[in-house]
Amino acid sequence: MVKAVIFDLDGTLLDRDASLREFLKDQYARIPQLQRIPRSAYMERFIALDQRGYVWKDEVYRRLIAEFGFDLRWETLLADYWEGFRHHSRPFPNAGSMLEALRARSLSIGLISNGYGEFQSANFRALGFADLFDEVIFSEWEGLRKPDAAIFHRMLDKLDVEPHEAMYVGDHPVSDVAGSRAAGLMGVWKYDQLLEAPDEHDGVLMDLADLVGLIDDYLRR
Structure with missing residues (x-):
């Protein structure tokens, strides 16, 4: 029974996969510093580092900043993720x-x-x-x-x-x-x-x- x-x-x-992609498109469009690389490159690298959510985003953003040289703090990007993801669920x-x-x-x-x-x-x-x-x-x-x-x-x-x-x-x-x-x-x-x-x-x-x-x-x- x-x-x-x-x-x-x-x-x-x-x-989550679809939601994350929608969020990343939005984050890229809103933050000019990310646009120094193509959107596809940003999204693909984020998704690879994220490992379907099993790597927390502080580490993901640290790696992205180190690899691409974004003039941003990882804390800023993490706060944006924390607040923004829900709007794309x-x-x-x-x-x-x-x-x-x-x-x-x-x-x-x-x-x-x-x-x-x-x-x-x-x-x-x-x-x-x-x-x-x-x-x-x-x-x-x-x-x-x-x-x-x-x-x-x-x-x-x-x-x-x-x-x-x-x-x-x-x-x-x-x-x-x-x-x-x-x-x-x-x-x-x-x-x-x-x-x-x-x-x-x-x-x-x-x-x-x-x-x-x-x-x-x-x-x-």
Whole structure:
């Protein structure tokens, strides 16, 4: 019986790759010192250094300034990123309608995201469907990070459901899928062509719209 569905944020609900590209275009256009190199060169190098979000931006900006000789302080660029990224947050297709469908089925909905609380919270709210969630957890504010089972159990306590009654949906094969399954939840992989598929999972989503049918299959069992 599925009573709750819990989501990751980046790469699952938030299309971080598309959002980052939109932010970088805007940052480049607004800051003249960056325009000493072509926009494509700036964006491509940022994305390479960023490693899909796993390198924090102070280091990314330090490297960019060192490599290209920008007459800027890394703190200035980091503050601009911190404030500006939220304005370019983009959800994956069908995210909102899928969440509405889960709510219509009276399922509890939660979010567990690794990262800085203030930054991730702003990006999450910018997607426009935060009011559909019952509980939200950001790792910095909890002092826990995925794949630690404790962070999944903390969410289960908040939603008042047992592990076997909850499904976790995320793109990372270890932090999201393996981590949630180790904590006793069903772990569903949001497909990402750049990541290796998890060894074990409880379903694969090519499109968020497919989650409703997957859950209906479980509810019929």
